Amino acid sequence: MLLELVELSKSFKSGSQRVQAVDGISLTVDAGEFLAIKGPSGCGKSTLLLMVGGLLSPDTGKVLIEGTDPYALSNDQRARFRSTHLGFVFQQFHLVPYLSVLDNVLTPALATNLAEAKERANALISQFGLEHRLHHTPVELSTGEKQRVALARALFHQPKVLLADEPTGNLDAENSEIVLNTLKQFTQNGGCVLMVSHDDQAVQSAQKVLGIKDGRLQPHSETETLINS
Numbered sequence: 063m064l065l066e067l068v069e070l071s072k073s074f075k076s077g078s079q080r081v082q083a084v085d086g087i088s089l090t091v092d093a094g095e096f097l098a099i100k101g102p103s104g105c106g107k108s109t110l111l112l113m114v115g116g117l118l119s120p121d122t123g124k125v126l127i128e129g130t131d132p133y134a135l136s137n138d139q140r141a142r143f144r145s146t147h148l149g150f151v152f153q154q155f156h157l158v159p160y161l162s163v164l165d166n167v168l169t170p171a172l173a174t175n176l177a178e179a180k181e182r183a184n185a186l187i188s189q190f191g192l193e194h195r196l197h198h199t200p201v202e203l204s205t206g207e208k209q210r211v212a213l214a215r216a217l218f219h220q221p222k223v224l225l226a227d228e229p230t231g232n233l234d235a236e237n238s239e240i241v242l243n244t245l246k247q248f249t250q251n252g253g254c255v256l257m258v259s260h261d262d263q264a265v266q267s268a269q270k271v272l273g274i275k276d277g278r279l280q281p282h283s284e285t286e287t288l289i290n291s
């Protein structure tokens with residue numbers, strides 16, 4: 063099992079009240095599995111994914127990524143673990159604006175051999191059809207190209223777990239298909255994907271879709287299960 067969440071919960075203070083953003087979520091994702099969690103705005107999707115990604119510590123519960131609890135690590139160890147074991151794909155790309163396409167893809171490579179890292183980054187950039195954009199900065203790219211750079215960066219360390227938050231939210235149909243096909247292929251090669259989205263179209267690419275409402279996974283009867291052949 064690549065990913066295991068046990069009774070994860072998180073609340074935030076909002077004025078004089080507390081908002082229970084995620085409320086006791088447990089699930090597992092195995093190698094080869096593409097799981098989507100679908101729900102409306104504000105139901106806790108991003109909070110859940112940030113906790114899974116080692117970026118926001120849960121109030122209670124446990125995250126295990128390939129058997130490791132990222133919150134049991136020191137801050138430095140956790141940052142290194144994140145960069146080598148997880149790939150992130152977000153709606154807003156989060157590219158570094160002043161770096162070229164090549165250097166953005168190289169950002170996870172900090173402590174590795176630079177020649178090897180460049181070779182790998184160039185191969186990924188070609189895989190996503192961006193050779194001609196190598197030395198351009200994000201402001202010079204289309205939104206679809208930006209997301210392809212983000213995908214190349216996410217795959218740099220060949221992680222087994224990819225986390226995606228509305229990865230097609232800003233994209234046209236053609237680029238959405240490129241992103242979703244990449245996620246599907248990633249699982250066919252033995253990785254797993256956990257994607258959160260409110261988009262019916264995007265979640266069709268997953269093998270399994272769970273609903274989320276008010277921070278809780280919905281009972282099975284209220285969710286869909288789609289098995290793609």
Ligand SMILES: Nc1ncnc2c1ncn2[C@@H]1O[C@H](COP(=O)(O)OP(=O)(O)OP(=O)(O)O)[C@@H](O)[C@H]1O
Binds near residue numbers: 083101102
């Ligand atoms: N840092 C924060 N401080 C206070 N409240 C927060 C914080 N982050 C999230 N929330 C609240 O927690 C709830 C869940 O938010 P979250 O962003 O996880 O939802 P979401 O499903 O990802 O929404 P969207 O689809 O609009 O991005 C919301 O009520 C939100 O206002």
